[in-house]
Amino acid sequence: MRVGVADTTFARVNMGGIAIGELRKHASVSIERVTVPGIKDLPVACKKLIEERRCDIVIALGMPGGAEKDRVCAHEASQGLIMAQLMTNTHIVEVFVHEDEAEDDRQLAWLAEQRTREHAVNAVRLILYPKELEKDAGTGQRQGFEDAGPARR
Amino acid sequence: MRVGVADTTFARVNMGGIAIGELRKHASVSIERVTVPGIKDLPVACKKLIEERRCDIVIALGMPGGAEKDRVCAHEASQGLIMAQLMTNTHIVEVFVHEDEAEDDRQLAWLAEQRTREHAVNAVRLILYPKELEKDAGTGQRQGFEDAGPARR
Amino acid sequence: MRVGVADTTFARVNMGGIAIGELRKHASVSIERVTVPGIKDLPVACKKLIEERRCDIVIALGMPGGAEKDRVCAHEASQGLIMAQLMTNTHIVEVFVHEDEAEDDRQLAWLAEQRTREHAVNAVRLILYPKELEKDAGTGQRQGFEDAGPARR
Amino acid sequence: MRVGVADTTFARVNMGGIAIGELRKHASVSIERVTVPGIKDLPVACKKLIEERRCDIVIALGMPGGAEKDRVCAHEASQGLIMAQLMTNTHIVEVFVHEDEAEDDRQLAWLAEQRTREHAVNAVRLILYPKELEKDAGTGQRQGFEDAGPARR
Amino acid sequence: MRVGVADTTFARVNMGGIAIGELRKHASVSIERVTVPGIKDLPVACKKLIEERRCDIVIALGMPGGAEKDRVCAHEASQGLIMAQLMTNTHIVEVFVHEDEAEDDRQLAWLAEQRTREHAVNAVRLILYPKELEKDAGTGQRQGFEDAGPARR
Numbered sequence: 001m002r003v004g005v006a007d008t009t010f011a012r013v014n015m016g017g018i019a020i021g022e023l024r025k026h027a028s029v030s031i032e033r034v035t036v037p038g039i040k041d042l043p044v045a046c047k048k049l050i051e052e053r054r055c056d057i058v059i060a061l062g063m064p065g066g067a068e069k070d071r072v073c074a075h076e077a078s079q080g081l082i083m084a085q086l087m088t089n090t091h092i093v094e095v096f097v098h099e100d101e102a103e104d105d106r107q108l109a110w111l112a113e114q115r116t117r118e119h120a121v122n123a124v125r126l127i128l129y130p131k132e133l134e135k136d137a138g139t140g141q142r143q144g145f146e147d148a149g150p151a152r153r
Numbered sequence: 154m155r156v157g158v159a160d161t162t163f164a165r166v167n168m169g170g171i172a173i174g175e176l177r178k179h180a181s182v183s184i185e186r187v188t189v190p191g192i193k194d195l196p197v198a199c200k201k202l203i204e205e206r207r208c209d210i211v212i213a214l215g216m217p218g219g220a221e222k223d224r225v226c227a228h229e230a231s232q233g234l235i236m237a238q239l240m241t242n243t244h245i246v247e248v249f250v251h252e253d254e255a256e257d258d259r260q261l262a263w264l265a266e267q268r269t270r271e272h273a274v275n276a277v278r279l280i281l282y283p284k285e286l287e288k289d290a291g292t293g294q295r296q297g298f299e300d301a302g303p304a305r306r
Numbered sequence: 307m308r309v310g311v312a313d314t315t316f317a318r319v320n321m322g323g324i325a326i327g328e329l330r331k332h333a334s335v336s337i338e339r340v341t342v343p344g345i346k347d348l349p350v351a352c353k354k355l356i357e358e359r360r361c362d363i364v365i366a367l368g369m370p371g372g373a374e375k376d377r378v379c380a381h382e383a384s385q386g387l388i389m390a391q392l393m394t395n396t397h398i399v400e401v402f403v404h405e406d407e408a409e410d411d412r413q414l415a416w417l418a419e420q421r422t423r424e425h426a427v428n429a430v431r432l433i434l435y436p437k438e439l440e441k442d443a444g445t446g447q448r449q450g451f452e453d454a455g456p457a458r459r
Numbered sequence: 460m461r462v463g464v465a466d467t468t469f470a471r472v473n474m475g476g477i478a479i480g481e482l483r484k485h486a487s488v489s490i491e492r493v494t495v496p497g498i499k500d501l502p503v504a505c506k507k508l509i510e511e512r513r514c515d516i517v518i519a520l521g522m523p524g525g526a527e528k529d530r531v532c533a534h535e536a537s538q539g540l541i542m543a544q545l546m547t548n549t550h551i552v553e554v555f556v557h558e559d560e561a562e563d564d565r566q567l568a569w570l571a572e573q574r575t576r577e578h579a580v581n582a583v584r585l586i587l588y589p590k591e592l593e594k595d596a597g598t599g600q601r602q603g604f605e606d607a608g609p610a611r612r
Numbered sequence: 613m614r615v616g617v618a619d620t621t622f623a624r625v626n627m628g629g630i631a632i633g634e635l636r637k638h639a640s641v642s643i644e645r646v647t648v649p650g651i652k653d654l655p656v657a658c659k660k661l662i663e664e665r666r667c668d669i670v671i672a673l674g675m676p677g678g679a680e681k682d683r684v685c686a687h688e689a690s691q692g693l694i695m696a697q698l699m700t701n702t703h704i705v706e707v708f709v710h711e712d713e714a715e716d717d718r719q720l721a722w723l724a725e726q727r728t729r730e731h732a733v734n735a736v737r738l739i740l741y742p743k744e745l746e747k748d749a750g751t752g753q754r755q756g757f758e759d760a761g762p763a764r765r
């Protein structure tokens with residue numbers, strides 16, 4: 001199994017490094033890493049990890065700013081990541097932490113780390129343990145902040 | 154006939170389980186299920202169900218949150234689902250229940266179940282009984298809440 | 307000549323039936339009809355009419371609701387219809403009547419019928435009489451409500 | 460050289476006719492014209508001009524209305540035109556005049572004519588005189604209203 | 613190595629010229645330049661630089677105006693640039709400077725130059741020195757204005 005990790009120099013937390021550490025805890029996989037300037041560079045970077053460096057799944061990590069223009073960038077990046085998946089029949093787990101989700105730098109760093117770790121586990125499940133995800137279907141899982149839980153308890 | 158069912162761990166109701174139950178009531182079909190973390194993972198998951206697990210139709214089930222960011226996610230997922238259909242010439246019935254459509258958790262659970270059941274029937278009609286859909290053309294059908302009915306009565 | 311007609315059970319007027327009646331008045335064509343649940347199911351339905359049932363042109367009929375979520379659905383459906391055309395080099399005439407364009411059910415029914423009829427004529431012109439469209443270039447044609455007319459009179 | 464000209468019956472000025480007149484002033488090219496009902500019909504019309512009528516470049520002319528729904532249509536048409544270009548490796552010069560850019564019908568007609576003429580020249584430059592465009596790089600050119608000019612004078 | 617540089621006549625600063633100057637400082641590369649009228653012409657121009665003039669990477673330079681319609685144009689251009697990258701498995705570094713990011717023409721010229729230079733360096737790193745980007749992962753790099761820096765210091 002080969003996992004791609006793509007992150008950015010724009011992000012204010014080394015999300016790629018965190019993802020790699022977490023992946024190594026859960027599975028014996030080889031890792032291909034690439035860092036690009038910003039989130040709009042991620043779609044093609046992920047597609048190249050899949051097609052040129054033969055990754056079975058990719059984690060795309062980014063930290064959009066809080067302004068309206070940044071939200072538009074994140075939207076464009078997300079559309080591109082979905083298209084890249086459709087063109088390759090391969091999952092790309094998007095891990096975006098919006099700067100305005102956190103109250104200060106300290107919480108931002110915590111949130112980026114926590115969400116990255118939880119989605120690294122999701123990536124492992126998607127390729128190795130799909131039944132674990134099925135077991136959690138409809139249970140209101142969240143990555144980073146607290147789970148919402150099921151509507152019926 | 155092979156029906157794909159894709160749902161999420163993010164949803165707060167086991168929509169995949171409900172869809173499978175309803176499908177079994179209406180037709181003798183084999184079912185392929187997959188659960189992914191969130192709605193943005195659905196497009197490629199559905200395309201893989203069609204191309205790698207040979208489904209004739211797929212039901213894509215998700216429950217977007219009520220915040221602006223969640224609405225953007227739902228929009229991106231919907232665009233991806235439409236593209237996945239165009240790339241495969243295969244219907245994917247999108248069943249999204251927005252958290253803010255319901256007044257409380259109880260109604261949310263009811264709505265998710267009701268809409269899922271009604272769209273499972275639509276999926277069966279699309280592949281097995283297309284004439285039944287044609288008979289209902291322009292009659293203001295809704296899934297979940299009450300039908301709107303025809304404009305001319 | 308083979309004309310595809312795709313409409314929905316969501317619409318509150320039998321737009322597909324109206325389109326077929328109008329088409330038959332203007333040209334001797336064979337017609338392939340399909341009805342799907344909602345407008346987001348139209349793109350792939352139209353592409354299948356073109357590629358699997360060999361239509362030379364398709365009319366895609368829908369009636370989006372008046373809420374913000376419905377407007378987003380209509381946007382996604384329109385994007386999908388444009389992509390389906392680009393993938394097939396075949397025109398798909400989109401006929402959408404937004405519920406909030408009309409003041410009441412009576413006007414809604416009138417508008418849906420009128421716009422459908424005028425666009426059925428457009429479809430005939432696109433495949434059989436393109437020079438008639440060229441003659442009307444820049445004349446401010448509208449479908450349903452009154453024509454805007456040319457800016458210079 | 461073969462130039463495609465696509466316009467609409469929705470527009471309130473015969474933009475296609477104006478474009479053809481201007482093109483003939485600047486280059487000896489053959490012209491392929493098509494008129495479609497509205498701007499959302501332009502993407503596939505342009506792609507067909509390129510692939511079925513072998514145009515080397517296309518001018519896509521439209522006049523979106525001033526309402527919110529019209530702005531969404533223009534957005535969808537623009538996305539389609541960009542995709543059509545990417546699918547064919549051929550330029551399509553989009554010339555859209557929004558009705559709300561002008562104060563009255565008289566100015567609208569003037570603006571539509573002026574912008575069409577200036578973009579017809581751009582189309583000629585793109586295929587025949589690319590170095591003339593390079594010479595104007597970063598000079599704040601506008602089509603229709605006055606040029607903005609360079610930021611440093 | 614061959615680097616493509618695509619810019620516009622709409623921009624109010626000769627961004628293409630600046631990019632070429634900066635590229636030459638950092639690497640011995642051949643350069644292919646093209647200038648198009650506006651940012652919506654950039655996606656196909658970049659794709660042609662990649663596929664017809666065999667560039668290994670492209671820098672796409674533009675300066676969207678400050679009005680709402682300009683923001684929509686920039687969004688469409690960005691989506692097209694991402695799609696062009698996915699269709700070619702080649703990076704296109706987007707360098708857009710929005711007119712409303714600057715307080716006056718003087719700052720606009722400064723910002724356009726600064727951002728162009730920093731992104732030209734990014735382009736060189738993407739093709740020649742990817743490890744330098746990886747070293748800067750998560751350090752809050754910005755192009756033009758001051759870097760944001762890492763969240764944890």
